[in-house]
Amino acid sequence: MELKEAIEKRRTIRDFLNKDIPEEVITYAIENAFKAPSYNHMRDWNFLIIKSLESKAKILQAEKMDQNIDLAALEKLFENEDEIKKAMYLDAIPKQKKMILEAPVIVMVIFKPKTSVKKAHSVYDLNCLASAWACIENFLLSLAEHDVFGVTFIPQRSESVKEKFGIPKDLEIAAIIPVGYKLPDARVLMQKPIDISERIHSENW
Ligand SMILES: Cc1cc2nc3c(=O)[nH]c(=O)nc-3n(C[C@H](O)[C@H](O)[C@H](O)COP(=O)(O)O)c2cc1C
Numbered sequence: 001m002e003l004k005e006a007i008e009k010r011r012t013i014r015d016f017l018n019k020d021i022p023e024e025v026i027t028y029a030i031e032n033a034f035k036a037p038s039y040n041h042m043r044d045w046n047f048l049i050i051k052s053l054e055s056k057a058k059i060l061q062a063e064k065m066d067q068n069i070d071l072a073a074l075e076k077l078f079e080n081e082d083e084i085k086k087a088m089y090l091d092a093i094p095k096q097k098k099m100i101l102e103a104p105v106i107v108m109v110i111f112k113p114k115t116s117v118k119k120a121h122s123v124y125d126l127n128c129l130a131s132a133w134a135c136i137e138n139f140l141l142s143l144a145e146h147d148v149f150g151v152t153f154i155p156q157r158s159e160s161v162k163e164k165f166g167i168p169k170d171l172e173i174a175a176i177i178p179v180g181y182k183l184p185d186a187r188v189l190m191q192k193p194i195d196i197s198e199r200i201h202s203e204n205w
């Protein structure tokens with residue numbers, strides 16, 4: 001597949017088909033993920049693959065995702081927001097729990113931090129996270145090549161997630177990615193149109 005085609009095909013999907021993904025597809029995406037640029041040349045990344053309902057439940061417990069969403073309150077919260085952004089959040093927030101439970105595979109991308117998140121003072125201190133995201137993008141593009149999609153969920157209680165899964169304390173979770181084929185009527189939200197010419201600056205801002 002042409003690079004451009006994979007880039008355009010990759011979109012965030014939160015509505016998954018109940019269908020297994022061949023192991024080779026995940027392995028291929030991880031191989032490509034490891035080809036991403038890495039700030040210290042060490043590619044200090046690990047992938048934790050989860051399929052069982054028990055493990056999915058552990059994520060939900062760690063993240064305290066057992067409460068029901070009040071849709072009216074959610075609507076109110078976003079009433080003054082950009083319409084495209086609001087449409088994304090109103091679709092995404094109620095699906096966070098469901099997408100974790102229904103995706104056939106969940107992939108956690110774990111990295112070794114250079115500076116702990118709490119002690120980071122500059123973008124430079126976040127090089128380790130930036131590299132992990134380069135790796136995540138390669139992973140997602142490679143899945144899209146096989147019509148498999150994901151959604152990058154970022155844990156808010158990552159210490160608790162780490163503890164439940166025995167992830168070493170000195171490592172961090174970059175993203176928890178529910179992965180699967182999309183339902184025929186899966187929502188693919190409109191991307192905000194960007195006039196690229198307004199974002200390209202020459203010589204000076
Ligand atoms: C750093 C980052 C964090 C994100 N966190 C979440 C998340 O916690 N839950 C979720 O459903 N989507 C999350 N997303 C997915 C975004 O909502 C999605 O990428 C965005 O709406 C653009 O849509 P697209 O990926 O289809 O282009 C995240 C994406 C990024 C890059």
